[in-house]
Structure formats: C-alpha cells, structure tokens
Amino acid sequence: MKPRGLFLFICIVFMQTWISHGFALEKISHMDLNQKIAELTIDGFSLGSHLKNKLNFKNGIEEVLTGSFGSDGKSIRQPVWWWLREGGKTEDEPDGLAVTIGGSGRSNNHFHNPLQADWEEAGLNDYVGPFRYYGQSSAIWAQNSEQDVGGQWSWEDTRGFYYKALTAGSRQEREAAFADTFRGLGQICHLIQDASIPAHVRNSIHIGFN
Incomplete structure (x- = not known):
C-alpha cells in the first residue's frame, strides 16, 4: 500500500471510531461511568460516606446486597456499586435500536430534542429507509411509572424501592429493595449520560450503536 493510501486508510478508521462515540455511549461506558459515580467524591458528596x-x-x-437479577429473577449477591453499574447496562435492554426493522426497546426512549417545545413531541421520531423508529422523550420516560418494555425503572419507581428499603419488615425484603434502588439509580444515570451525546438530543437514530 502506498504511503498516501495508508494515511487515508488510517484517517478513515480514526474518523469512524470517533463518529461511533458521537452517536452513542457503549454499554460498558455507561457501566464504567456509574461505577466511577459511586467511587468518587463529587462536589463534596461521597456515596460511600453517605x-x-x-x-x-x-x-x-x-456493602453486599441480595437482589433479583436477569429475566428469570434469580437471586444474586453483589455490592452497591455493582447494582449501580448493572443499571447502566440494563437501561439499554431490550435494545430496539439494535433491531433493523422497526424495533421497539428501552433505547427508543433515550432521545430528547430540546428545540421541541412540546415534550410529548420531543422524543425519537426517525426513519431508516421505510422503517420508522419512535419513542417517548427521555425526560418523560425517566418519570414514566408505566414503562412498558424491560420493566419499570422510572424515578418514581426507584423512589418506591427506596421507601420499601427503609420500611420493609424483614432484612431480606430491605436488601432486595436496596438492590433495586441502586439499579434504578443506575438506569436513571444512563438517561442523563445519553443527554450528553449529540445524536440523543437531535432526534438522530443510530442503528448499530448502543
């Protein structure tokens, strides 16, 4: 390969890498961000100290908590930071945008166009060829206690988990509710992180990226 051709090839690969990050954060990025949020002291607040x-x-x-995990709801024991980290992943599951023929999943509801005054119209509404993809504004989805795909993990639901964690009669119930609380917080953090991505705030679908 001639030097000029090699240079062009490297430029294309480099641009594709950065374009992919402009479209979306990978699941592992959401997971790592949530773990760092748990570990770091931010503006004087430390989750560990709290x-x-x-x-x-x-x-x-x-602190290790026993909670439900996976589609079969099996019990698993993991520390607080793990539940937050897991929430960063599960907010993308099931992922409708990974399906090329009009799929519908949680990720369809991860868009909010701030230029649209009516939030009911601010969510995803885009086409790939003849196939339409649409969803709620992420600002509404985060507060929707009737989420219809992938379980109910809204801010209201997460507050409900926290209340149960503080008031349940048995230690087992309290632990499970705390696990759900931290997973729910992780899923809400995922939505906030997505709002930092240009495609997510300009109603621009990105098939093939998480």
Missing part, C-alpha cells in the same frame, strides 16, 4: 453515616452501611459502596 451510606455509612446515614444508612448504616458499614462497608459503604462495598
């Missing part, structure tokens, strides 16, 4: 001082979690974000 859990120790306010909720008597002696191990902070390393």
Whole structure:
C-alpha cells in the first residue's frame, strides 16, 4: 500500500471510531461511568460516606446486597456499586435500536430534542429507509411509572424501592429493595449520560450503536 493510501486508510478508521462515540455511549461506558459515580467524591458528596453515616452501611459502596437479577429473577449477591453499574447496562435492554426493522426497546426512549417545545413531541421520531423508529422523550420516560418494555425503572419507581428499603419488615425484603434502588439509580444515570451525546438530543437514530 502506498504511503498516501495508508494515511487515508488510517484517517478513515480514526474518523469512524470517533463518529461511533458521537452517536452513542457503549454499554460498558455507561457501566464504567456509574461505577466511577459511586467511587468518587463529587462536589463534596461521597456515596460511600453517605451510606455509612446515614444508612448504616458499614462497608459503604462495598456493602453486599441480595437482589433479583436477569429475566428469570434469580437471586444474586453483589455490592452497591455493582447494582449501580448493572443499571447502566440494563437501561439499554431490550435494545430496539439494535433491531433493523422497526424495533421497539428501552433505547427508543433515550432521545430528547430540546428545540421541541412540546415534550410529548420531543422524543425519537426517525426513519431508516421505510422503517420508522419512535419513542417517548427521555425526560418523560425517566418519570414514566408505566414503562412498558424491560420493566419499570422510572424515578418514581426507584423512589418506591427506596421507601420499601427503609420500611420493609424483614432484612431480606430491605436488601432486595436496596438492590433495586441502586439499579434504578443506575438506569436513571444512563438517561442523563445519553443527554450528553449529540445524536440523543437531535432526534438522530443510530442503528448499530448502543
């Protein structure tokens, strides 16, 4: 390959890599971001310290909780930070945008066009060839307690999990509710992270990217 051709090839690969990141964050990126949120002190707030001082979690974000996991709802024991991290992944599941023929999944509801005054019309409404993809504004989806795909993990639902975690009669129920609380927070964080991506705030579908 001639030097000029090699240079052009490298430029194309480099541009494709950055274009993909302009379209969307990969699931692993959402997971890593949520874990960092759990680990870092941000603007004077430390989740670990809050859990120790306010909720008597002696191990902070390393406190192990037993909760439900997967489509079969099997029990699994994992630390707080893991549940937050997992929420970063599961907010994209099932992923309708991974389906090329008009798929419908949680990710269809991860768009919000701030130039659209009516939030009911601010969500995804785009075409790939003859196939239409649409969804709720992410600002509405985050507060929708009747989410119809992939389970109900809205802000209202997450607050409900937290209330149950504080008031349930048995330790088992409280642990499971805390696990759901942190997973729910992880899923809400996913929506906030998506709002930093140009395609997600300009109603621009990106098939093939998470």
